[in-house]
Amino acid sequence: MTDTLQKTDWRAIAAELGPVEVIDEPVLIKKRSRDFFWYSPILNAQLKTCFGDLVARPAKREDLAHCLAVAYRHDLPVVLRGGGTGNYGQAVPLCGGLIVETTAMNRILEIGEGYVRVEAGALMADINAALIPEGWEMAMFPSTQDIATIGGFVSGGSAGIGSIANGALREKGNIISLKALSVEAEPQERIFDAEEALQVHHAWGLNGAITEVTLRTVPTRDWIGCMATFDSYRACYAAGYALATSETIGRKLCSAVDARIVDYFPRLDGHVPKGRHLLVALVPREDMEAYRSLIAAQGGTVDLALSDADRQERGIPHVFEFAYNHTTLQVLKADRTATYQQYGVGDPSDADAVARLGETVGNDVWQHHEFARVDGRIVAFDLPIIWFTDEARLRQIDGAYEAAGFTVADAHTFHVEGGGLKNADYRHLAWKKRMDPKGLLNPGKSRAWETVRHLSADDIEAMAKD
Incomplete structure (x- = not known):
């Protein structure tokens, strides 16, 4: 992958990504290559020199699919990014490549009885602001709600304000469903129901590019x-x-x-x-x-x-x-x-x-x-x-x-297995094989993936049952 990137003509990639907005200014690319990993001096030493090569800002699902298709065509590593509020380097590109920032995909699509459906880049503060006049509020949100996106929270978070009443994000009913795109020549959007969505939750964008999330809401209170x-x-x-x-x-x-x-x-x-x-x-x-x-x-x-x-x-x-x-x-x-x-x-x-x-x-x-x-x-x-x-x-x-x-639950590792949710469960890696067959999404963040990437999705899933 390193040899491929060294030969990559990033100006040509930027042109190929059009009409999607791209950011190619080095200072801005470096800024978007960071999250809150610097909370850990150990991670800071390991990740402070890791930067992407180009940033793309899709504004809709079709734009995101186009970005993923270009990455697949050229074997480019892809790191998906929301507000960059994660603490473990989830949004840091270990291998360079393309950073896809989803903050422009921020529409609130539907508010219903006990649920809200939103695009992945919607800010949680904006979601709550839209819900409260309708008599609802989010079941939980992180303390960084003003800059954190819902896609980032589902991909990298686990609990927050509201979890004392409504459980962690992975609790039954909190994530109703989500949609995610595969990284293929023609990316496909798949709907993950509540149970399957847990394989995408807290997987750090390793096994699909989230486009929409439907979450449980609760009646608002004073x-x-x-x-x-x-x-x-x-x-x-x-x-x-x-x-x-x-x-x-x-x-x-x-x-x-x-x-x-x-x-x-x-x-x-x-x-x-x-x-x-x-x-x-x-x-x-x-x-x-x-x-x-x-x-x-x-x-x-x-x-x-x-x-x-x-x-x-x-x-x-x-x-x-x-x-x-x-x-x-x-x-x-x-x-x-x-x-x-x-x-x-x-x-x-x-x-x-x-x-x-x-x-x-x-x-x-x-x-x-x-x-x-x-x-x-x-x-x-x-x-x-x-x-x-x-x-x-x-x-x-x-x-x-x-x-x-x-x-x-170690906060000083950039491997997804270190935090406690994905330690001994290969099911999320089976989905990675299906959704990301070349292993382009957030490479280097899963130790277990390197040991199973050569297997079929069914064989990987069978390991979870052993």
């Missing part, structure tokens, strides 16, 4: 952004678990944040007291009295409870900008020596175990937990701030978490 503080992190976490498991209080977000991290939130200065641990939540207005009672019973103080209009008037960001990986971003804005990791809590009800682990791992690990729902049960995962020294120390921290019964 959400109040809440911030409560606590003297200890144990109490903060325990209150988060109590809120997450409450049978009487609705919630769309529930995040516990160590006080040392909160010090890196300058836009909360004067709004929450210094030195206290923070519980961030979204609670419906009708449940606020019960929420305040719960926080008081857990030993906390409600410092902020704002409607969206109140929040805007006071110049405070959305509460979800202090949750999920926006928390990491807030720290990285001030100090790039920080990083993070992804850990699953073995028993989310055991606040003592969480507190003990916080004391065990040391002062270079600052805890931050998100609560979500998976398979109908409440789970918690830690996205701690880790003050990075070297990989050996990072793996020592991983070992301490594992010894305490926590799981590790």
